[in-house]
Amino acid sequence: MAALFEASIQVLQAVGYRNFTTTRVAERAGVSIGTLYQYFPNRQALITSVIERYLDERISTIEQHCRELRAKTLDEIANGFVDAVIAAKWARIEVARALHEPLADVGGAELVRAAAARTAGAVAEVLHSCSDASFREEDRLALLIVISCSSVLQTAITEQSPPLDRETLRAHLRAMICGYLRQMRAGNSQGEPVR
Amino acid sequence: MAALFEASIQVLQAVGYRNFTTTRVAERAGVSIGTLYQYFPNRQALITSVIERYLDERISTIEQHCRELRAKTLDEIANGFVDAVIAAKWARIEVARALHEPLADVGGAELVRAAAARTAGAVAEVLHSCSDASFREEDRLALLIVISCSSVLQTAITEQSPPLDRETLRAHLRAMICGYLRQMRAGNSQGEPVR
DNA sequence: ACCTGAACACCGTTCAAGT
């Protein structure tokens, strides 16, 4: 029921995860507590569904942006991917912040793994199409890039650090991913992943 | 009381944060529930203290390793710092995994910020002493490096992804930090943080 | 079929009573 999803996010933003109770969600959604339990087997399933919906939306927009990076240069791909991740995160930044706490509680590791794997698929494809460089172990490389960008942003966002504003993060992530890809491109003798 | 710290970690590892109850901790520590509340004002303060102790220990060993990197080259510093973070994390990896869930719940953002800031201080000093490169905005650069390494490792560890074992992470983080520093060193026209 | 809400089990926290 869409009303329960809406109510969940509202309750989460209003009182935080520590006070996120099924009673409050049901009340906010205008249904009885019994009705909530007809749609979700327990509190955890409810919050998991909310997170899944949010992640799916976010990844979809990143995938779209990735398609536009096909056959571009190393620098364009690195910068373009960083921009895509930042845009997707900031599009609903308040929700991203609110969902951080429950994510670790709920079976978050599994959700994050699935989200990272899916995004990495899109990135691996783009890396393969790169016009001015080629890479070994594109899948693993893509996964590390995805995890790096998303976990750094998540940490920076929840820390609320004023010195790390959006444009600072963009500039540094661009340099980081760009520098990383240059180190890892085939033919570079520096920083081989295995010796 | 040391027994309560010990008991907390044991309970956390045995039943997870979802079932981490003050009753269980008191029972495991061999004291009554009332006694627990003489030492800690509430459940949150207890778990926060446990996390603070762990973080302090971990950061101290990283700071030690950093001291040995003074006046070394860019590559040595990048590799040495990555190795130090990985060693510190793996020294008590089961505890690191167990503390991930409560960290997000408790005032984790603040703890993480403080830990990152302290570690970044040590890194900034080492960057300043680098023998073959100099950097602008060392403090900010150091903070980004610290956040990147620790958040990537935390994510990789809690995801339990088999493809991302310790040595893979080491090789990739080395390439990432090394590539990042090269992009950001003074005199490099590529990837300027501000245009 | 779908909804309701009293009832149950359990947890965080307190505080009057013990030593």
Place this chain on the structure above:
DNA sequence: ACCTGAACACCGTTCAAGT
């Protein structure tokens, strides 16, 4: 001074009874 544990308020979840 320090410890105890029954008692209270509150939350997740169930299910017999309603519509």
